[in-house]
Structures are given as C-alpha cells and as structure tokens.
Amino acid sequence: MTVLQPFVWGRSMADHFLKIRGLEKSYAMGVIKVLNGLDLTMTSKDRLVVIGPSGGGKSTLLRCIMGLENIAAGAIDINGEPYIGADNGATRIDRRIQKQIGMVFQSYTLFPHLNVLKNLTLAPVRSRGVPRSVAEDRAREIMRRFGLDQKLTAYPSELSGGQKQRVAIARALMLDPKLMLFDEVTSALDPELVSEVIAMIIELADGGMPMMIVTHDMWFARRIATRVVFCAGGTIAEDAPPEEFFARPTSQRARDFINNVLHANAEPA
C-alpha cells in the first residue's frame, strides 16, 4: 500500500506536474556516482519533503531539477513536456521551463554588493525585460507582504541570517515561479532565526505553491509535507504521506534514519 501510493497518486490525479525518470548524475567524469536511476513524480498539489542521510544526493537532485547540473542519463518532464534530457552525454535543458522554477540554497546567496531592492530587481530587469519601475513596485509589494519592507535599502551584510534567507526567497518569488526548491534553507541559521524562515515557507505553501524541500527539521517536515520521500544512495528509498512515513517507515534505512534524527533532536543541547 505504502509502496504503491505515489505511483497511484500521480496517475489517478492525471497530474504530471513533475516527472523524473531514471535520473543519473555523477561527478568527477563519472567516477563518483551520486544519482542512480532516480524516479520521482510530483503533482501540482504536492509539497514534497526530501529527507535522508548526508551525501545521499538530496542537493544534487534539487540542483538537477533547477537545471544547474549536467546529467548522465534520464529525463525530467514538467506538465508532460520534456524539460531536461540527456542525449549521448549532452544535457538538453528547456530554458523556458527552467525560468519557472525558483531555488533557495543553504548558504546565503544574496549579492553582497547590491542592496535588497537591487537584489530583488536584478533578474527581472536584466534577464526578463521587466521595466525597472514595475519590478521595484513588485519588490516593495513582496517585501511588505513578508514584513521586510524596512530593509529595502539595506545591504546583505546588515541583515540577520533569517532575514537574508527570507530576502533570498523573495528574490526567487520576484520571477513568479511555478515550483520552488528549498535546499536546507534553515541549516545555517541560529536556532532562534529558523522559525521566521519556516513561517514564510508555510505562508507560501498555504498560498498553493508547489514545492520540494530538503530539511532535517522533522517538525517542519510533518507540518508542511503532503509527501515525504527518503533519498539515500542516489535513489528514492521510500515515498509516503508524512503520517505514514513517520509512523511506519517500511525500509530499514529510513527507520534507522528517523530514529537517529528524532533521538538527536530529543537530546538536550
């Protein structure tokens, strides 16, 4: 039942929002194999939380979906259209589709030489041809919506880690993405700054944004996921709704992982 669920899900809803087939990725000219024929589907209603051991390929998976990596084999389709594919060693990426995906990283990736407003408007103005005044109005609106409007003229070095990540999310939202990817966006933060970032992501989720989230925060995972996938050894070892996943993980690896993480979280600091 648990094993069949994602397959049935994708098919029964006839919603092939994101479909990954046989994705293979390696580094160092094929010596380090990171993704080994990974399959994954996601509907436009899904918020997929990816968990798994360090080095299991979670970041690589998200980077591939973002179109930041060359792939060795496999394909990624979005809404039934080919998005990324591999033909004899060359990676084909449909840039039109790539533009509809946004990503936020673990490290702060704001542009340090530009203030917040310029960080937000650079891509719309310079790569999407949005008039500057329109982009600036939109930046103000987004910043107001997320309670950051005091910070428009601040430089990244003047922001807290939590504010930096929220601005990074806002910067991605400027481009009106149809899918958001979050790779451990709270891992580098001091504990007291985590919740403001999580709150922003939850607000987006409540607004219906499809997203894929890598996190080690099990509370956050339970709160936001429609599905949890366990990524280890370069494949998806388990895929289930959160209640089921945390209550009855089917694979031994997932069980061990959850026990370890919950145990570590329960330990007093």
Next chain:
Amino acid sequence: MDNLDFSVVWKFRDALAWGLMMSLLLSGICSLAGTVLGFFIALCQQSRFRAVRWAAALYVEVLRGAPTLITLFWVFFCLPIILGVEINAFWSSIIALTLYMGAITSESFRSSLKSIGQDQYDACNALGLAPATRTFYVIAPQALIRAIPNILSNVISLFKESTLVSAVGMVELMYTAQSISNITARPIEILTAVALIYFVIGYGFSWVVSSVELRIRARVQS
C-alpha cells in the same frame, strides 16, 4: 661629512615640487590605465578560448618576470625601431609603467575572481541570468571590490618603481633629485629628503589602503 646643509632642499623646492607632481601624475595615469588593462587581462585569462588564455598568461609572466627597467628600455629603445615611430621619454614611461601595472593588477583581479564562491554562480544561474549579465552585474563588481585593497598596494609599488623612468631621461622627482645633487654636490641632503618624500607618500597611502580594506569587507559578504 661635516656641515650638512638642508637649506639646499628648500632652495630647490620648486623644482622638487614639480618633479613630485610629475611622479604623481605618471603614477596616477599608469595606475588607472594599468588597472583597466589588468582587468581586461584577468577576463582574458578566464576566456573559453585556450589561445586567449595563453596569450594573457604569457603577457603576465613576461612582464612580472622581467625587471621593469628592461621593459622600460625595451619600450624606449626597441619599440621605436620595430614600429618605426619616435617614442619619447614621457610616452615610454607611460607605456612601460602601464604594462607593469597591468601585469601585477591582473593577478590581483585573478585571485579576487577566484575567491568568489560557486554559490554566487549558482544563484545567478537559478535566477536565469545570462552569462554576460552574470559577469557584468554580479561577478565582476564583486571581483573589483575585493581587488581594491590589493590594487591600492599595487599603486604604491608602481609609485616606487616609477623612479626607474629617470633612466631614460624622464623628468620626475628622482631625475630632478639627481640633477640637483650633481649641480650642488649635496647628494646626502637632496637624496635623503627625496627618500623621505617617497616614504611619507607611500606610508600615508598604505594607511588609506588599510582603512579602505575595513570598509570593503562588509560589501563582500553575502
């Protein structure tokens, strides 16, 4: 070694001031031109084309490796023969010092370009910035900012190296000092005073460099 008379320095103050102005002018022009050249060379070293990368690397190695005096003599004596045009002391000095500044500055830019992390490139690519946009608006400005302290140190080196151009008869502070020494037969007073001038300017400038460095640090941390 008796009766040192530093009033001779004061007596020739106008000539020395004029020499100093020429030295500063020369260093200023060549710093600006050399910085632009160095930035261009650093970008060439990142080129997709191997021939361009090699040409840039060769330029840097030759000009950093060769004594600046040889570069200067080469420009002054050899280049006119090759090109068949007259190049006077002033232009030889400008060309040689600019070539030198370009070479050392390209290294400053190269290391500042290298110091920009992969995550900045990832962020640009995730935002769909074209490579030229990425270079022009994100990578190059940060490289420039990071290179500023280094480039200012290069300016100090250039200012000191600029004394060499007196060897081809370029009238600047060093040349003026030598001439006055010869006329007055008071090299100790004159050369000591000139050494002091170079020291004060170089030291003052490096003080500026370190305060600039502190301000800049904040603008390069994402």
